[in-house]
Amino acid sequence: MSLVKVELGARSYDIVIGNRIALSHLPENARGGKRLFVFDDKTYELYAGAFAERNEFCFSFGRGEADKRFDKMITICQAAIANHLDRSGELVAVGGGVTGDMTGFAAAIYLRGINFIQMPTTLLAMVDSSVGGKTAVDLPEGKNLVGVFHQPDLVLIDTEFLRTLPEKELHCGVAEVVKMAIGFDEVFFKRLEEMGGKLSKVESFMPDAEDIIRRSCELKADVVRRDETETVSGVRELLNFGHTFGHAMETLSDFSLSHGEGVAIGMVLAGRAAMMRNMWGEAEQMRMIKLLKAAGLPVDVPKTMDFKDILEVMRRDKKNRGGKITLILPRRIGELTVVRDFSDQELEQVWQSAVQGSYHD
Ligand SMILES: NC(=O)c1ccc[n+]([C@@H]2O[C@H](COP(=O)([O-])OP(=O)(O)OC[C@H]3O[C@@H](n4cnc5c(N)ncnc54)[C@H](O)[C@@H]3O)[C@@H](O)[C@H]2O)c1
Ligand SMILES: [Zn+2]
Structure with missing residues (x-):
């Protein structure tokens, strides 16, 4: 088992990582209150049985991202009422990032805030969304537009x-x-380069899972410690590397491109942008591409997409400051920087160079 500490003063907490520990290492609720386990339909079907056997209250809010909505989040609060959770009660999210974000939001506002445990079940939730205290729901106008910070x-x-x-x-x-x-x-x-193709299959990933997750969590915990609520300019923002172009492509694909696929191609585009500014070399770009490909991720832009549409979505990005599109660019492997002075023409050049050159070999 591994332990990572997220140091946030009074809001500090532990990340405990291990195999087959979900039931055995869940501590008693220190406040003595009741617990509600929150799932999405899929994780409910797969895993609620094991919790219900121990007489825990289990509840599914719905289908996942399509139900990542305010009204569905309120049904979690209603389930907490139905199960008589008082202020000593606790919510436990058992699912991916959607379940974690919604349950965290519910825990932040139910009775003005109760305790909350993240039990992530996707790799994305294990290494990213369950750490850091961001909670949110989507609106028809866009993803994650309403939420609060509430650390688990x-x-x-x-x-x-x-x-x-x-x-x-x-x-x-x-x-x-x-x-x-x-x-x-x-x-x-x-270390990831050494793993190469082992990253692309669950079975070959499993032997290294705990170690990879631990290191990712340590790195994220350090960023969160330095900038808990994304107010120290440029610190937590760095986590958006690959996400500016990535999120735009994900949106324009009508979500046929997954978030991770968008981020992978987005990192390659950020690499191209950094190369234009002579901040990042061809050799490093190729190392990044080789690793992404080995991991089963795409690296080429969807050629059917139009740059004008990409630009429009990037402009709407809630992470922009003062109307400027923010890019997070690599300087070397292990170091990123925030850049806000790319003109539309330069962005178009980056996009067009990617449309013309592909990384098939
Ligand atoms: N709070 C944050 O800091 C943060 C960071 C990144 C992403 N997010 C949010 O996280 C969400 C994405 O998270 P995600 O990728 O985990 O998506 P998700 O929660 O939708 O899970 C993906 C799919 O996997 C299924 N699933 C979950 N665990 C499973 C398991 N063990 N076995 C089989 N199927 C399983 C789910 O039912 C779902 O269909 C987005 O809504 C995003 O906005 C939040
Ligand atoms: Zn992401």
Whole structure:
């Protein structure tokens, strides 16, 4: 088992990582109150039985991202009322990022805030969304537009959940792992390079899962410690590496491109942008591309997409400051920088160079 501490003063918490620990290492509710376990339909079907056997209250809010809505989040609060949770009660999210974001939001506002445990079941949630206290729901106008910061009291990561994870979802998580390595830790990047194709299949990923998740969580915890609420300019923002172009492509594909796939191609585009500014070399770009491909992720832009549409979506990005499109660019493996002075023409050049050159070899 591994332990990572998220140091946030009074809001500090532990991330505990291990195999088959979901039931055995869930501590008693220290406040003595009742607990409600929150799932989405899929994780409910797969895993609620094991919790129900122990007489825990289990509830599914719905289908996942399509139900990541305010009204569905309120049904979690209503289930808490129905099960008589008072202020000493606790919500436990058992699912991917959607379940975690919605349950965290409900825990933040139910009775003006109760305790909350993250038990992530996707790799993305294990390495990214369950750590850091961002909670949110979507609006018809866009994703994650309404939410609050509410840190969990514990993140309990049981790698055994990964055994049922579809490969595409594994790849999504690996894209964020690669992001953390390029952003913050060259030694970790080399470790991933050594794993290569083992990153692309659940079975070959499993032996290294705990170690990879631990390092990713340490890196994310450090960013969160330095900038808990994304107010220290440019610190937590760095986690958006690959996400500016990535999110735009994901949106324009009508979500046929997964988040992780968008981020993978987005990192390649950010690499191209950095090369234009002579900040990043061809050799490093090729190392990044080789690793992404080995992990089963795409690296080429969808050629059917139009740059004008991409630009429009990027302009609407809520992470922009003062109307300027923010790019997070790599300087070297292990270091990123925030850049806000790319003109539309330069962005178009980046896009067109990617449309023309592909990385098939
Ligand atoms: N709070 C944050 O800091 C943060 C960071 C990144 C992403 N997010 C959010 O996280 C969400 C994406 O998270 P995600 O990729 O985990 O998506 P998700 O929660 O939708 O899960 C993906 C799919 O996998 C299924 N699933 C979950 N665990 C499973 C398992 N063990 N076996 C089989 N199937 C399983 C789910 O039912 C779902 O269909 C987005 O809504 C995004 O906005 C939040
Ligand atoms: Zn992401």
